[in-house]
Each structure stands twice: as structure tokens, then as C-alpha cells.
Amino acid sequence: MKKVSFREDILPLKNELYRLALRITMSREEAEDIVQETLIKVWNRRKRWEEIDSMEAFCLTICRNLALDSIKRKGNQLEYLDETTCQQPTTLASPYEKMLQKDRMELIGTFINTLPEKQKSCMQLRDFEGRSYKEIAQIMDISEDQVKVNIFRARQTLKNKLQNIGKNGL
Numbered sequence: 001m002k003k004v005s006f007r008e009d010i011l012p013l014k015n016e017l018y019r020l021a022l023r024i025t026m027s028r029e030e031a032e033d034i035v036q037e038t039l040i041k042v043w044n045r046r047k048r049w050e051e052i053d054s055m056e057a058f059c060l061t062i063c064r065n066l067a068l069d070s071i072k073r074k075g076n077q078l079e080y081l082d083e084t085t086c087q088q089p090t091t092l093a094s095p096y097e098k099m100l101q102k103d104r105m106e107l108i109g110t111f112i113n114t115l116p117e118k119q120k121s122c123m124q125l126r127d128f129e130g131r132s133y134k135e136i137a138q139i140m141d142i143s144e145d146q147v148k149v150n151i152f153r154a155r156q157t158l159k160n161k162l163q164n165i166g167k168n169g170l
Contacts, residue, residue, distance in 0.1 A: 004049040010042055013056060016129065017063045023124045024067035026113070034070060038063040057138040064121060064139060111161045112154075119154035122147050 004010070017038055021031035041062050052058045112120060121140060125131040126147075133144045140147065 004052075004055055006043060006046070009055050010039065010059060013059050014039065016056075017059060019129065020060060020063050020124070021067045023128065024064065024121065025070055030070055031067075034063060034066045037066055041066075054135070054138060057135055060125075060135075060139045061141070068117065107165065108158065108162070111158050115154050115157060118142075119150045119157070122150040123154040126151050 014035055017035045018031050021034040021038075022028065025031055025034065038059060042059055049055065112123070115123070118140070122136055125136045125139060126133070131139070133147045136147045137144045142150075
């Protein structure tokens, strides 16, 4: 079994942990605090590191749970993605197209924020973080089939909402 090093194996995960916490809490400051708390919790469990199959999944699970606890403590106040969390394409031809793209990204961000937490987390881990179904199942402590169902439902919900906007307008 490989010896786990905090500096080599855990510390490089901090950016990934931050992105996960940010997507859940929608607050930069809160996400930073959660990453710090995650790293402390992982460090405090260093005597058991050798027993852990995937240190990355272990860290992401702790981070996700802390982020979810944080939003529960805040009373589940719904906040929306701001411009800085949505990546904007840089190759649009005109200001009008840029405006349309910006509006569409804001709308998608709003729709993602209205998804149930499991669907939002599964979708975020899969589509934004590129995680495998197996990794997501480990992180969220659910089966791979449940992961697939949650992602399917999230995508269907977003697709339906976008189609309704297309048909009915804003």
C-alpha cells in the first residue's frame, strides 16, 4: 500500500475542493473556510490514511458534507451563480451575441441552483469536475445507479426548462 503524504497527495486537491465547496455554497469566503476545515479534518485523521482506498474521494466527501452542513446552517438561502462562476466564451462575434450568451449562462445557473441538492451535486461532480460515476458514488455515498439517475433527472429538468423558455420566451 502506498504511503500517503499530505504535501504530495492531499494539498494538491485544494483547488478541486474549493470548486466543489463554491458550487455548493455559492460563496467564495464560505468555500475557502470549508476547504481549510476539510484539510484540518483530513489531517486529524492521518493515522487512518493507509486504510483509505481513495484519498481524493475521501477528501471530496468531507468537503461536500461540510458544504452541505454550511448551507443547512444558513437556512438554505438560495443564492445564484454570479458572472465570475460562469465561464464565458471568448469567441463571440458581436456584443449582442455576448449579451445573449451571458443571459443564457445566468439562466442556466439559476436553473442549476433550483435543482434538488443530490441532483445538483451529482451533475456538478460529473459535468463540471469530470468525475466518474464510481467516484461520485463514493463521494456521495450512493450507488452508481443512483448517480446516473440523479444526473439524468438534472439534465432532463434543465433541458425542459430551457425548451419552455424557448417556446414561451422569458
